[in-house]
Amino acid sequence: MADADGSDPALVAAAQAGDRAAFDALLRRHYDRIHGLAWQMIGSRADADDIAQDVCCTLATRIGEFRGEAKVTTWICRIVVNACHDHRRRRRSFKGLTERLGVLAGLSRAPDGRDLHDAVWMRSAVARLKPAYRDVVVLVAGQQLTHAEAAAILGIAEATVSWRLHEARRLLGGDADA
Structure with missing residues (x-):
């Protein structure tokens, strides 16, 4: 790990520089928050598992976008909230599709x-x-x-x-x- 202090900003900076161990440490530190927030918002453990996995993949691709204008936890929570909103939209869309198919x-x-x-x-x-x-x-x-x-x-x-x-x-x- 590039920075020994292990703070969120240091882990993000190291992860942005390509340090996989720093990214892993960041995910380990925040995974319970990611999963817990998804579970609270969606109300299903299975869906929260899926959302948490999606968020971890999203973080891997978007870690370079973090600019430090907010706390890391705030940024991660925003990503989780967006993922939950997307999940609800897909579910509503599928429910509507099913109803339209029934009418069809x-x-x-x-x-x-x-x-x-x-x-x-x-x-x-x-x-x-x-x-x-x-x-x-x-x-x-x-x-x-x-x-x-x-x-x-x-x-x-x-x-x-x-x-x-x-x-x-x-x-x-x-x-x-x-």
């Missing part, structure tokens, strides 16, 4: 009777679709693009997008007549 398929409940909010079956069903069907489902239901926009992105006719969505609905179990 004409389902109010999963074929096995579970509530659509239990997204495991929908994620699994969409993952099993042929890639051509999955692409249009994700673009139209997930990204809320028009059929014309999805067609332009995929380089296919708008009518093909409509047909593939129809087939996806049938395969997802929402079109009993097909």
Whole structure:
């Protein structure tokens, strides 16, 4: 380690200079804070584990950006808070995608009777679709693009997008007549 005092600023400076031991010491010092803050904000230990791991990777790539204008702990906490906000956005986005997929398929409940909010079956069903069907489902239901926009992105006719969505609905179990 480059600096024997072991203070946060010294560890950051050494880590910025490429000292892996200093970066490791910095992570060890602050890991409990990172994980604890994520757990408090998200309310799930498993999600906090994932967020803490992501934050550690982020710190490795962003340590050079720390300019010392705030305390190291403040900077790290900001990164954790941003990671938690991103996690919540992804979760809301996925929940919305699941609900839109259910509407797309004409389902109010999963074929096995579970509530659509239990997204495991929908994620699994969409993952099993042929890639051509999955692409249009994700673009139209997930990204809320028009059929014309999805067609332009995929380089296919708008009518093909409509047909593939129809087939996806049938395969997802929402079109009993097909």
